[in-house]
Amino acid sequence: MLSIMVRLVFSEMGAEVTKNLDELLQQGLLWRGRNGPLPTARAVLPSGFERLDESIGGGWPRGALVEILSQGPGLSLLLPVLAKLSRKSRWLAWVDAPWLPYVPALTARGLDVSRILLIRGRDANQGLWAAEQALRSGNCAAVMLWPRSVSNAQARRLQLAAEEGDCLGVLFRSRKALGQSSTAALRLEVQPSGGKLEVQVHKRPAGWGGRRLLL
């Protein structure tokens, strides 16, 4: 199984095979589907979509980074969990969102908008910095970032910050990022499909991705 992974990684990167496995693992270029025994009870936040929960190990992972790859949509997948989290005391941070969240629409979906924190950086680095601060601070239940650009190392920092702050971190990226490896715990690709959302699970905690579903 591992040899297949290695080939995959390198076909993605178009690089020569000169690195050994350990190196790849350390650099986060290679990810192991199953590493040792399964953790018995992982902290998850039910997504509000039963079929999605089944495919991603019970729900959104808490204290971890999720990547949503899409050309635009994706937020609606998170609305049920955001609505639930908005009733607690922590912030829901939106960093460098492409437009303004439309308050009446969010209210209609049960979200308490007074928990929303809109953050806008002047450049890509400020947005990443703010997201990392928000993730790590322990003051946010969820942090969503629409980065202008993000490197693997930066994504890795966000992942660690999410763990530290016990926060759901969501990174919205273009579908072009599919070609890059990822250190995120969960990676979904989303596209509209006849009025519904087609979700493909590329990577998930404690299991293999590959499932495709319509929500």
Place this chain on the structure above:
Amino acid sequence: MMQWLALYFPDLPLDVFWSGEESAPVAVIRRQKGWDIIDRCNASARQQGVRPGMALNAALALYPGLLLHERDDKRERQRLETIASWAWNYSSRISFDPLLLLLEVGGSAKLFGGIDVLLEKLRNDPRAPAAVEYHALAPSPGAAALLARLRPGTRVRRTENLQGVLRDISLAHLTRNRKLLTLMQGIGLSTIGEALELPRPELARRVGQEAVLLLDRLLGRMPDPRPLWQPPEHFQQSLLLLAEIDQAQVLQFPARRLLNSLSDFLHGRDAVTQQLHWRFLHREAPPSQLEQGMLRPDKRAEHFLELLRQHLERLQLPEAVVEMELRVDDWQAADKIHEDLFVPQQHEDQGFLERLRARLGEEAVHGLRSVSDHRPEKGWGFREALPASGDAAGPEEPLKGEGNDPLWLLPRPRRLPQRNGRPWHEGCLQLSAFSRRVETGWWDGEDVTRDYYRARNPAGQELWVYRDRRSGQWFLQGVFE
């Protein structure tokens, strides 16, 4: 009985300058008979062979890079005031002497359970702005000052014991009046003890009444009234940078010292502040200013510093900084109840939001609120993201949108061009569904009458557009998922 505690700070002339994070060799100089003489130097200058009393030229020959400044009485006094702000915790009767503070502790000692306890506390106080190494206790301020300088550690509790302790000290330390000194030396007196052996009328007749008064005051036989220090109303302090700083980030290191002083100032008054004014002086350019406002008043130096760091990241310096100044005009009494009942979560929150604001700017961080208005662009508003205050003003009854409203709104409606009578946005728009009609706003003069539609462009993007029924123009206002 009066008990004076003298605290002597011999290195204070060096402490008033900032000489870089890792202390570079620094010396202060004084003019003496037309010569520049090294008055004091720090440890790294000593390592280069520089010694107090050396001629400036000799010191520079040893170490040409020596950082120099003349002794600065004004700054030395300012530094003493900082120390006094802290010492205010131990006595409210404080007086100054050059490089030295005098605290009357006979009264306050009772509060601490005795002078020994007070001294112990004071000397081990982690908040002390300068190390208290040289001190002395005596019933008269003059004796305390003299002993702290010459015999640090001495404690004399009773007036009658003073004479014996001071006996061997040279008269040169009694007065700086050269004429008087010469007179006394002329009749063969060199120590305080020798002067005291002469009968008083005899001493007065031979060298004048002044000498008698000085000795009487020193020995506590006569009152020695001294002007008592009044804590200033405002905080203002500056720090001269011997090593100029051209990177804004580096200013945080000298800033720490000013912030510690401020924190002492506030602690001494049991006060807090939420507005710090910084000024950074340059050689040529006008001073750079930095306003450090905070969501909540505070008095902790670390907290101020952490926020300042974020501010400094955005500060543009026209040229190197040679001096910096911190000023606080407004402070308020710390609200005890507030402090005690502070919910840790909120306390954290504050620091978190302030960090974001300090680094990104005030306008970069917002909360959201609902506004009851059917015009989508007015159906929401920014609010200050300040959780502790909650929605004290009471949230407006939220206007629930309809389930098929878009999740995203453009900051303001964008007018769309039309082609063949159809709206155009990155291609011709297909209207897929009528959303609703909005007719409102007659009361504020911005009345609208619009028909909203869901539309799709060739790229598959789902958009929320409306047609203004008066003008027939099309506008893009929202984006669906």
